[in-house]
Amino acid sequence: MTTSSRNMTSVFMTEQDKEIDTNDFLDNCEEEEFFLLRTEIEKHRKTQPIALCSVCFQPVVLRANTHRTTFFAHVKDSEDCPVKTTTNLTQEEIRAMQYNGQKEGRLHRENKEKISQLLIQDPLFENNVSIEKTFREKHPVGIAKQWRRPDISAKLASDKRDVVFELQISTTFLDVIIHREEFYKQNDAYITWIFLSFDQKKFTTLDIAYANKANIFVFNQEALYESEKRNSLILKCYYRKPYMTENLDIGYSWTSEFVDFSILNFDEENKKIFYIDTGKLKNDVIKQIQNERIRIKSEKLEAERIAREALRLQEQNVYDEQKRFEKYQQSYPNFKTPTQYKEKNHRHKQLSTKVVSHKSYGEAVICKKCFIIGKPKKLGRLFVCAKCGHECN
Structure with missing residues (x-):
C-alpha cells in the first residue's frame, strides 16, 4: 500500500x-x-x-x-x-x-458529565438522570424500530415531562437536526440543544435558534460558575431581541440572561423549551412603532393647525387695525398716521431750522401703542405720546 x-x-x-x-x-x-x-x-x-x-x-x-x-x-x-x-x-x-461520532471528543465528554451531575443536584429534576441512554419510540406499531441516544435524559420532578439534552460542539447537518427534533417530538420528549459558546455567525447555531423562537442555550464558564454556586443547572440563554429604531423600523440585538428550568417555557406543539417568545416581542414593537407614527403625525397636524391659526389671527389683527385707522380718519379730518406725521415733521425741519414747540403743532395723531388720539409731546428731538410716552414715528 x-x-x-x-x-x-x-x-x-x-x-x-x-x-x-x-x-x-x-x-x-x-x-x-x-x-x-x-x-x-x-x-x-x-x-x-x-x-x-x-x-x-x-x-x-x-x-x-x-x-x-x-x-x-x-x-x-x-x-x-x-x-x-x-x-x-x-x-x-x-x-x-x-x-x-462527534460526541466522543474530550470537551463533549467532560461537559456532558458536568451537566448530568448538576441535573442530579437540581431539585427541579428527578434523580434518575442518564447519559447516552437509548431512547426508544414510545408508541411503536409492533417492535420499536426507531431509537436515539441523547447525550442526557432527564425527567422533571413537577410534571414528569421527559427532557433530553443534546450537547452541540461542532457543525451539524441541518437534516440531522430536523430528524432528531422530529423523533423526540413524536415521542413526547422536549429537546434542549446546548452549546458551549455562542457564535451568531454559525449556521448550526442559527438553524437551531430560529427554529426555537430565536432562543439558544449556552453552557459556558459563566453558566458553570452560576450552576455550581446554586447546585442546579443554570444556562445562559441568548435571544434575538427586537427594538424600535430612531427611523421607526425594527432593529435586532442578541441579548442574554441566566435561566433555570423554573422560568423556562414549554412549546407544547413542537416539544421544545424556550425562555423568551421573541415573536410576541416583535408584535409589541410593531405596535409601538405604529403608535409612535400616529403620535408624530398628530403632533405635526396640531403644529400645522396652530401655525394656520396664528397666521389667521395675524391677518385679522392687521385687518382690524386698518379698520380702526380708517374710522379715525373719518372722525378726524386732520388725522395723520404716525408715518404721515413723521413725513410732515421731516418736511417742516427742512423748511426751517427754528425749533418747533409742541404748542405750534396743532394736529392730532394716534399712538401706535395705546391708540390714544392726541397731540404728541416733544421730548428733546423726539415726539412721544402724551399718554404712554411711546415714540411717534
Missing part, C-alpha cells in the same frame, strides 16, 4: 478535539512515536477511544502492510462506513453516524 492509496485520509483525535490528516501525520511519524500511539489506541479502544474515523466516528487502529506502509484502519467486524469500498449506507445514515 502506498501513501496515496490510504483509504482513511483523516482521523479524529478525541483527546485533542481535532481532526488530523493521516498522510501528513504518518509520513512524519517516528517509529517510536508510531508504536507508542498504536499501543495507546488499542488500550483505550473499547472503553474510551482516542482515535476515530472522521467519517463514521467508529474507533480505529494503527496497522501496517507487508511493505511496512502504515495506515489507520477500522477494526474487524465494525459497522459499515463510507470509507469502506463495500459500503451500503444511505446519506442519511452516514450523517447520523457522523453526528453520533
Whole structure:
C-alpha cells in the first residue's frame, strides 16, 4: 500500500478535539512515536477511544502492510462506513453516524458529565438522570424500530415531562437536526440543544435558534460558575431581541440572561423549551412603532393647525387695525398716521431750522401703542405720546 492509496485520509483525535490528516501525520511519524500511539489506541479502544474515523466516528487502529506502509484502519467486524469500498449506507445514515461520532471528543465528554451531575443536584429534576441512554419510540406499531441516544435524559420532578439534552460542539447537518427534533417530538420528549459558546455567525447555531423562537442555550464558564454556586443547572440563554429604531423600523440585538428550568417555557406543539417568545416581542414593537407614527403625525397636524391659526389671527389683527385707522380718519379730518406725521415733521425741519414747540403743532395723531388720539409731546428731538410716552414715528 502506498501513501496515496490510504483509504482513511483523516482521523479524529478525541483527546485533542481535532481532526488530523493521516498522510501528513504518518509520513512524519517516528517509529517510536508510531508504536507508542498504536499501543495507546488499542488500550483505550473499547472503553474510551482516542482515535476515530472522521467519517463514521467508529474507533480505529494503527496497522501496517507487508511493505511496512502504515495506515489507520477500522477494526474487524465494525459497522459499515463510507470509507469502506463495500459500503451500503444511505446519506442519511452516514450523517447520523457522523453526528453520533462527534460526541466522543474530550470537551463533549467532560461537559456532558458536568451537566448530568448538576441535573442530579437540581431539585427541579428527578434523580434518575442518564447519559447516552437509548431512547426508544414510545408508541411503536409492533417492535420499536426507531431509537436515539441523547447525550442526557432527564425527567422533571413537577410534571414528569421527559427532557433530553443534546450537547452541540461542532457543525451539524441541518437534516440531522430536523430528524432528531422530529423523533423526540413524536415521542413526547422536549429537546434542549446546548452549546458551549455562542457564535451568531454559525449556521448550526442559527438553524437551531430560529427554529426555537430565536432562543439558544449556552453552557459556558459563566453558566458553570452560576450552576455550581446554586447546585442546579443554570444556562445562559441568548435571544434575538427586537427594538424600535430612531427611523421607526425594527432593529435586532442578541441579548442574554441566566435561566433555570423554573422560568423556562414549554412549546407544547413542537416539544421544545424556550425562555423568551421573541415573536410576541416583535408584535409589541410593531405596535409601538405604529403608535409612535400616529403620535408624530398628530403632533405635526396640531403644529400645522396652530401655525394656520396664528397666521389667521395675524391677518385679522392687521385687518382690524386698518379698520380702526380708517374710522379715525373719518372722525378726524386732520388725522395723520404716525408715518404721515413723521413725513410732515421731516418736511417742516427742512423748511426751517427754528425749533418747533409742541404748542405750534396743532394736529392730532394716534399712538401706535395705546391708540390714544392726541397731540404728541416733544421730548428733546423726539415726539412721544402724551399718554404712554411711546415714540411717534
